[in-house]
Amino acid sequence: MPQPTLFVEVHILQSVPPSNINRDDSGTPKQALYGGARRARISSQAWKRATRIEFAKAEPPADRATRTKRIAALLAERLARPGGEGGAGLETAQADRLATALLKPLGIKKSTKKEEHSAYLLFFGKRQLDNLVALLDGRAAELAALPDKELEEEVEKLPVVSALSTGHPAEVALFGRMVADLKELNVDAAVQVAHALSTHAVRTEFDYYTAVDDENTEDSGAGMIGTVEFNSSTLYRYAVLGAHQLRDNLTSSEATCEAAVRFVEAFTRSMPTGHQNSFAHRTLPHLVLVTLRTDQPVNLVSAFEEPVTGERGLAAESAAALAGELRSVSETWGTVPLRTLATYALEGDKLVDTFGPSLPFRALLDEVGELVGAWLTHGEIPAQRTKTTEAGER
Incomplete structure (x- = not known):
């Protein structure tokens, strides 16, 4: 029989101001062509390292x-x-x-x-x-x-x-290890992270800057001049955690549950640090959506194959598009999440109907821990509570 699986997916919408978070070898912010439009891109490697560093903050130094x-x-x-x-x-x-x-x-x-x-x-x-x-x-x-x-x-x-x-340690159990010379040392990663993409088309801009020589009183010229490229964007970020693989790597259900919750928090709060002193680009997400599935992971980036235009704000339109894609995938392919949890600061009945009411982020993390713990203990998770269920209980 195939091994039972549980996938904990994290979908995030996050706006970043003018920044150069992750640059290529020429100093240009990384980009990708998607849906026929040029998008801002943050590589999965950059965000995995940022997540790992954020995750390690709660670890004693000896356990890192x-x-x-x-x-x-x-x-x-x-x-x-x-x-x-x-x-x-x-x-x-x-x-x-x-x-x-x-x-x-x-x-x-x-x-x-x-x-x-x-x-x-x-x-x-x-x-x-x-x-x-x-x-x-x-x-x-x-x-x-x-x-x-x-x-x-x-x-x-x-x-x-x-x-x-x-x-x-949990970090190796989450992100895996590959050693070509000795397969016995390999650890299958429990986490997969997608490249973050802007939900809309972007255009790279240039910041022309000068630095003044404080001790130069002889002329008014700059001590140094230069340019740095940047863009701003609303990003769709996606990662999936295989709770079954994490359990195999850690061998302890308690450690697995704790690591799963901490990963969701670390991925949400993390931010790559490229040019951070110049742009102070650290923000928090507009929306964090967690979906739990036992069949297969589903990256919902197709919601943005047609670029968002931002007539009503990029974040709001992106959230509406994400909600529509989740419903469409569920109806078309029958891949309905077993549970859907969300934290968001956006308004709209469409969001509530699709994602459920917004939970305080700490409450979302607590519920993720309870659901993963239930699956590890009983091999299943409780059914989604709906308005109809709650009305029946009353």
């Missing part, structure tokens, strides 16, 4: 994940710590040598450019490094004193791969 080429240096630093601080008390040279030996079974090779760096970025939990140190069971100094061949033989007896392929 990191993505780095410096795993050997981090492991050596732990091995050099005193034993009372969770280390092995080795001298620097011994720690470097033992760290290199421990990482060899992982297929982690040194970079050709920098000796202390690995050849590729590795995403792992900081506590997983502590697990590697714990494998030594107090034998660090003994092993570090062995000749190279004997050291390699002893390390091969240790479950090094298992130490990095189990006990994943």
Whole structure:
């Protein structure tokens, strides 16, 4: 039988002022052609990193994940710590040598450019490094004193791969990990994030700026001049979390439920930081829509294949188009969400009829947690409460 699935989808409408949040190699705000119109675009990679950073704010530093080429240096630093601080008390040279030996079974090779760096970025939990140190069971100094061949033989007896392929932090469980050289280290991502697109056509503009030399009293010329490209847009953002995959990655229903709620909050509140000092572009969404499905994810970006024109305001028209697309998909394909939850600051009977009444964002998060918890415990979620249901209860 196929594995039961639960998809938690997050649809967001958010307006950003003049900004250059995510630029290409020439400094131009990223764009895409969609529906025959040029749109503002924020790459999924940019928003995933912003979400991960926002998510990590609530994590104790020791429980966070990191993505780095410096795993050997981090492991050596732990091995050099005193034993009372969770280390092995080795001298620097011994720690470097033992760290290199421990990482060899992982297929982690040194970079050709920098000796202390690995050849590729590795995403792992900081506590997983502590697990590697714990494998030594107090034998660090003994092993570090062995000749190279004997050291390699002893390390091969240790479950090094298992130490990095189990006990994943929530960040790795959510966003996954791919290691081409050793498939045992791969973690299937529980989250997929779409490129954010403007719901309307955009045009790139240029800001001509000057900087004054405060100590120049001889003439009135600028100390520096330049230009920066920017645009402004109302974005449709979409992400989907597979609660079933997250549970498999974390193995704990309680941890899965907590991580799911925190992901929805982090994705909602996050913002990439490109040129933020110049534009102060951080905003909050007009609308956050969460849909829960057990059949398949449905990105509703088709609502904006015909660009919104903004005659009545881009946010309001975008929300109305999104509501219409959700209804159309449900009626045409029969893919009706099991539950629909929304937080919004826009008016309109169409929104209430389609999304339900607006919930305070904290209440929305609490309900997401309850529904995911119910599915993890019972394999199903309670049916959507409707006006008819509530009238019958009265």
